[in-house]
Amino acid sequence: MIPFNRPYMTGRELQLIAEAHANGHLSGDGPFTKRCHAWLEAQTGAARALLTHSCTAALEMSALLLDLEPGDEVIMPSYTFVSTANAFALRGAVPVFVDVRRDTLNLDESLVEAAITPRTRAICVVHYAGVSCEMDTLLAIAARHGLAVVEDAAQAIFSTYKGRPLGTLGDLGCLSFHETKNIISGEGGALLCRDAHYAERAEVIREKGTNRSKFFRGQVDKYTWVDIGSSYLPSELIAAFLAAQMDAGTQITQRRLALWDRYHEWATGHEAAGRLRRPIVPADCTHNGHMYYLLLPSLEKRTAFIQHMNDSGVGTVFHYIPLHSSPAGLRFGRASGELPVTDDLSARLVRMPLWMGLEEHMDEVLAAADKALLLLD
């Protein structure tokens, strides 16, 4: 069986974990965490990067930083992972679901203004498959209405919009290092603060509401409880693993992009024959090879495709079940009008395997996909 995903290990993780062990500093914010912060700040240009336990945790920190109150509204796509909405619902805020664009499956910027009410506080964009939303338009809308912008950039490390790294265009950016992402630490994430505005309070929220980070820098002579917060910082063992991945980040991205390009080339003929639609990357975006998906003609054909691929020993999966019609989405959120594109595309999308080492199996995967697609005709 060729699995849908296989986490990639660079081979240096255990050596760096052994170093962390030898350092004797196991809690957070030791030398490996600092190294990861420096890497992220250099890579993205964010004023402050802070490792977290997950992208979910970084989204929760964002909701705390925005001081959201019950009844406040946050505009977001329905076609996303649950954490995008859940992080805000935890504060009592209401996720307001807006439809996505047909080309990128990202938030449809032309529908955002119609969803704004006097309670709207923020827009949370999701860069699906590591491909950017139309950020200039979204940032202009946010500025016009005094809204904060949070980027769920869980899938988007190394991707850019008009040359700018994703996760640093909005006020706050959230990355994931979950084992299904490009750069991993099992579970893991980071919060990016674009400028100094949220940086100091983010440190406090991440350290249980204390000014401990300032204390360690010698800026205060004792540390104390100064705000609300929680424990959002991972241990040095996680940071050591992640540091090994970061060191290999450029090669990982290159190899993923080569796999992505191979799929894209292969799918050209099938697209011309009307059997599928390929992903679309807008001209002003570069992506990171996070995901290759196909849009099949119908839900029935997608179900059959996944079954045929499985029969050939290749794992493929569908993706998000829209949040606006999920049990919790109905309870905690609301849809802004109808979401026909979300309902349509989410039922037809299938994700192909894409992982480091898949290179040697690609002929087999593509032969299985050729066969499965012809069986659908």
Ligand SMILES: *Cc1c(COP(=O)(O)O)cnc(C)c1O
């Ligand atoms: C993976 C993912 C998350 C969650 O990331 P965790 O690190 O597992 O919390 C959130 N949003 C999107 C869009 C994701 O792809």
